[in-house]
Amino acid sequence: MPSVDAAMGTPTRVVESDPQPKTMNSSRCELSRVVWRADQNMFGSGRGTLLLELVDDVAWATAARHANGHAVTVTVEHMIFKNPTWAGDVVTAFAQVEGTGRTSMDIGVYVTAQRGASERVPVAEAHLVFVAVDSEGNPRTVPGVYPETEAEYAAARAVEIRREHRKTLRGALEQAR
Numbered sequence: 062m063p064s065v066d067a068a069m070g071t072p073t074r075v076v077e078s079d080p081q082p083k084t085m086n087s088s089r090c091e092l093s094r095v096v097w098r099a100d101q102n103m104f105g106s107g108r109g110t111l112l113l114e115l116v117d118d119v120a121w122a123t124a125a126r127h128a129n130g131h132a133v134t135v136t137v138e139h140m141i142f143k144n145p146t147w148a149g150d151v152v153t154a155f156a157q158v159e160g161t162g163r164t165s166m167d168i169g170v171y172v173t174a175q176r177g178a179s180e181r182v183p184v185a186e187a188h189l190v191f192v193a194v195d196s197e198g199n200p201r202t203v204p205g206v207y208p209e210t211e212a213e214y215a216a217a218r219a220v221e222i223r224r225e226h227r228k229t230l231r232g233a234l235e236q237a238r
């Protein structure tokens with residue numbers, strides 16, 4: 062089956078998984094949009110849902126590129142809003158696969174806002190888990206990912222902490238039932 066750039070291809074089309082691990086850099090994606098007046102909440106700043114949609118879209122593009130085909134969101138695990146956005150801002154979300162399991166991918170998304178010619182301001186950060194699926198919607202294996210730079214090693218270590226935390230939380234919640 063021919064390879065496809067999943068971010069550009071049909072979402073339901075699945076190509077053979079590449080068994081070779083990939084670099085963190087290889088499936089990075091960036092997505093931008095303008096905050097319009099229509100995106101404001103009643104207090105004048107940009108609605109949070111605007112960023113949530115941007116985050117999920119860019120995370121999907123990254124997951125699909127890494128997994129050589131369609132992937133679905135399992136959890137938006139952590140979303141931090143660091144600064145408000147305002148009409149006229151250009152918001153840019155940058156996503157990368159920071160860790161993998163057998164079929165799942167931990168995606169980190171970092172969002173900045175640019176106001177005119179000013180410096181980019183960090184506005185949000187999110188951590189999501191996607192699962193690669195076949196054409197029937199069943200989980201399928203994904204290539205591993207490996208870091209190359211100091212910052213990427215730090216992101217990979219943070220994923221290990223998140224995975225441990227997830228396990229502990231799941232256990233504690235089961236005990237509380």
Ligand SMILES: CC(C)(COP(=O)(O)OP(=O)(O)OC[C@H]1O[C@@H](n2cnc3c(N)ncnc32)[C@H](O)[C@@H]1OP(=O)(O)O)[C@@H](O)C(=O)NCCC(=O)NCCS
Binds near residue numbers: 134161166198
């Ligand atoms: C994602 C989905 C295919 C998983 O199916 P499943 O039968 O639960 O699959 P599994 O139990 O084998 O889990 C698959 C992977 O997801 C991970 N996973 C499942 N639930 C999770 C959770 N709450 N948090 C983090 N990871 C989770 C598992 O750890 C496993 O990872 P691994 O293979 O790397 O070890 C299924 O739950 C689904 O289709 N969900 C709906 C997705 C959706 O519609 N998203 C919104 C629109 S894109």
